[in-house]
Amino acid sequence: MSFEELDKEQWEAICEQCGLCCFEKIEDERGRIFFTSTPCRYLDIETRQCKIYEKRFKICPECVQLTPELVQDLKWLHRSCGYKKALRRQKEE
Ligand code: SF4
Ligand code: SF4
Known part of the structure; x- marks a missing residue:
């Protein structure tokens, strides 16, 4: 099933709630992305849930x-994000 066919609940269910997208990122002048260990102030870093x-x-x-x-x-968006993984699976199908 493609992303476009999913309803809101199915779409949200793809998120693995790892919280990786809620940490600050830095992009250098060559467009490379670096992930930092600084979380968004609203992220509960124990549960990785948004408060x-x-x-x-x-x-x-x-x-x-x-x-x-x-x-x-x-x-x-991190390579290990559930959405990125789902996208790669879709492209392989
Ligand atoms: S507001 Fe919540 S979902 Fe948005 S980046 Fe911050 S912690 Fe993550
Ligand atoms: S990185 Fe992807 S899987 Fe992890 S919390 Fe963010 S949206 Fe969900």
């Missing part, structure tokens, strides 16, 4: 709503 999940886009302007298009384009 403001339902209101995150209102409260945290830097927080990004992942969409099928963004998952393809975003360089800073």
Whole structure:
């Protein structure tokens, strides 16, 4: 099933709640991405859960709503992110 066919619940279920996307990233002048160990201030680093999940886009302007298009384009989404893995699986099919 392609990303576009998924409903909201199915889409959200792809997230493995690793919290990796909620750590600051740095991009150098050559476009390389480096992951830092600095978490978003709203990330509970024990559980890796967002402490403001339902209101995150209102409260945290830097927080990004992942969409099928963004998952393809975003360089800073970690290779081990559930969405990136699902995308690779889709391309292999
Ligand atoms: S606000 Fe966004 S970036 Fe920050 S912890 Fe929550 S989901 Fe992650
Ligand atoms: S990196 Fe991907 S799988 Fe991990 S929390 Fe973020 S969106 Fe979910």
